[in-house]
Amino acid sequence: CISALFHGESGTGKTMAAEVLANEFRLDLYRIDLSAVVSKYIGETEKNLERIFLAAETGGVILLFDEADALFGKRTEVQDSRDRHANVEVSYLLQRMEAYQGLAILTTNFKTALDSAFLRRIRFMVAFSFPDASSRTKIWQRIFPPQTPTQGLDYQLLGQLKVTGGNIRNIALNSAFFAADHDEPVMMKHILQATQREYFKLKKLLSDEEIRGWS
Known part of the structure; x- marks a missing residue:
C-alpha cells in the first residue's frame, strides 16, 4: 500500500x-x-x-x-x-x-x-500548517471567480483575518450572497458581515487588530 x-x-x-x-x-x-x-x-x-x-x-x-x-x-x-x-x-x-x-x-x-x-x-x-498573513492574502486574491463583481477590496487588509482557507471560502461565499441581496458588487462591508457570521459559528471573537484599517 x-x-x-x-x-x-x-x-x-x-x-x-x-x-x-x-x-x-x-x-x-x-x-x-x-x-x-x-x-x-x-x-x-x-x-x-x-x-x-x-x-x-x-x-x-x-x-x-x-x-x-x-x-x-x-x-x-x-x-x-x-x-x-x-x-x-x-x-x-x-x-x-x-x-x-x-x-x-x-x-x-x-x-x-x-x-x-x-x-x-x-x-x-x-x-x-495554518496559513500566515501572506498566504491568506494570496488566497483572498484568488477566491472570487473572475465573473464575480467586486469593488474596493483590499486584499492586504483581508489577509489580516486569522482564518484558514476553508473559512475564507465560507466568508467569500456568504459575502457574495449578502452583496447579491442588495444588488451590489462584493465590498468590504459585505465581507465584514460574512466574517462576523463565520466567527460566530467558530465561537471566536473578531479582534480590532484583524479589522484595523477597514474603514
Missing part, C-alpha cells in the same frame, strides 16, 4: 489536496463515510471495510479516509467487551491497510490521536 497522512487544522486544505492528487493521477477518489462504515454490531465494521477495500482494488481508485482518527485512533486498555471489539477493528484495519494494493490518503486534525502502530506504517506524512 502507498499511504499518505495529511494532518493539520480543519480548513487548511487536506481534503482539497487529496482531490488535486486524484485529478493529477486521473483516478476516482473514494471518500469513506465513517458513519456508514462503523457499526455497533461485532464484526460488521470489518465486513464493511473489506467490501470497500475490495471495491477500491477492483476499480483502481484512491481511498480517502477523512478524519481518520475516528477509525485509526489509539487502541485502549481492555476494560470491557466494547474496548476489545474496538481494538479488534483497529488491528484489522492495520493489517488490511498493509495488504491494500493502491493509494490510501488519510486526513486528520489530531495526529496525536492516531494509533502509534498505524503511524509507523504510513509512508508519507504531510503537515498542513
Whole structure:
C-alpha cells in the first residue's frame, strides 16, 4: 500500500489536496463515510471495510479516509467487551491497510490521536500548517471567480483575518450572497458581515487588530 497522512487544522486544505492528487493521477477518489462504515454490531465494521477495500482494488481508485482518527485512533486498555471489539477493528484495519494494493490518503486534525502502530506504517506524512498573513492574502486574491463583481477590496487588509482557507471560502461565499441581496458588487462591508457570521459559528471573537484599517 502507498499511504499518505495529511494532518493539520480543519480548513487548511487536506481534503482539497487529496482531490488535486486524484485529478493529477486521473483516478476516482473514494471518500469513506465513517458513519456508514462503523457499526455497533461485532464484526460488521470489518465486513464493511473489506467490501470497500475490495471495491477500491477492483476499480483502481484512491481511498480517502477523512478524519481518520475516528477509525485509526489509539487502541485502549481492555476494560470491557466494547474496548476489545474496538481494538479488534483497529488491528484489522492495520493489517488490511498493509495488504491494500493502491493509494490510501488519510486526513486528520489530531495526529496525536492516531494509533502509534498505524503511524509507523504510513509512508508519507504531510503537515498542513495554518496559513500566515501572506498566504491568506494570496488566497483572498484568488477566491472570487473572475465573473464575480467586486469593488474596493483590499486584499492586504483581508489577509489580516486569522482564518484558514476553508473559512475564507465560507466568508467569500456568504459575502457574495449578502452583496447579491442588495444588488451590489462584493465590498468590504459585505465581507465584514460574512466574517462576523463565520466567527460566530467558530465561537471566536473578531479582534480590532484583524479589522484595523477597514474603514
